[in-house]
Amino acid sequence: MALSIWEMLAVFGAGTAAGAINTIVGSGTLITFPVLLATGLPPITANVSNALGLVPGSISGAIGYRSELKGQTPRILRLGTAALLGGLLGAILLLALPSDAFDAIVPVLIGIALVLVLLQPRIAAAVQRRRDATGAEAHPHGGPTLLVGLFLASMYGGYFGAAQGVLYISLMGLLLDDSLQRINAVKNILGALVNGVAAVFFLFVAEFDWTAVLLIAVGSTIGGQIGAKVGRRLPPTVLRGVIIAVGVVAILQLTLK
16 A cells, blocks of 8 residues: 655654663654554555664664663673564564453563663662672573563564563573663664564564554654664763663553553
8 A cells, every 4th residue: 555745754853762771771663553553554564664673773772772782792692683573573472362362461471571671770779789688699681580581571562562672681680780871772772683584484474564564664763863862972860761761651641442
């Protein structure tokens, strides 16, 4: 189906906004997906076109955070494997399950993630006190708990992906002894991997709207650079506040639709 010039501008603008917000927090799908639906695309076509279109934006955001990624290659390889496997399974489930299968559980997951993001400084301080008392050291890659958590979050990301970045940040913030900005940089890599593997799978089994894909790809690439410039300058407290605000909007949109 052909998009009008105004619909094309709307999709491009949504892609730019999504690329920026995905880089800073992760929830860009909540912007692009409704816009694609408003143009008349079927839900599955809109979802898979969105997933493919956002891949360049995720890569752009990761490049913008490249200085925060220094020294994290072993962590990325380990966590990225779990993300790839989860994202692929989520993409398969998108085509195998009813479209409303996750509707009930997703807002609950995001709500829990927001509470963890809010309490993360206190929880991290308590964990550090316990480590100091026992002499235990933090696992540099989060251990099996983080791998399982990221696999499940990535499975959801491959299925739909709204606010998956919030889930990533809450899990890594709790289980990794590192700064929020470095964790956010890893989140961008994981998002690119999940969107990428889902998009490759969809290429063989689903129908795309290539005009929408191109518009979102170009917009999200620009937005990724904007998001990196803004996000890297935010103090941890402000960044945490942005994450919580976006997460609350995500919950409202998912529950009131």
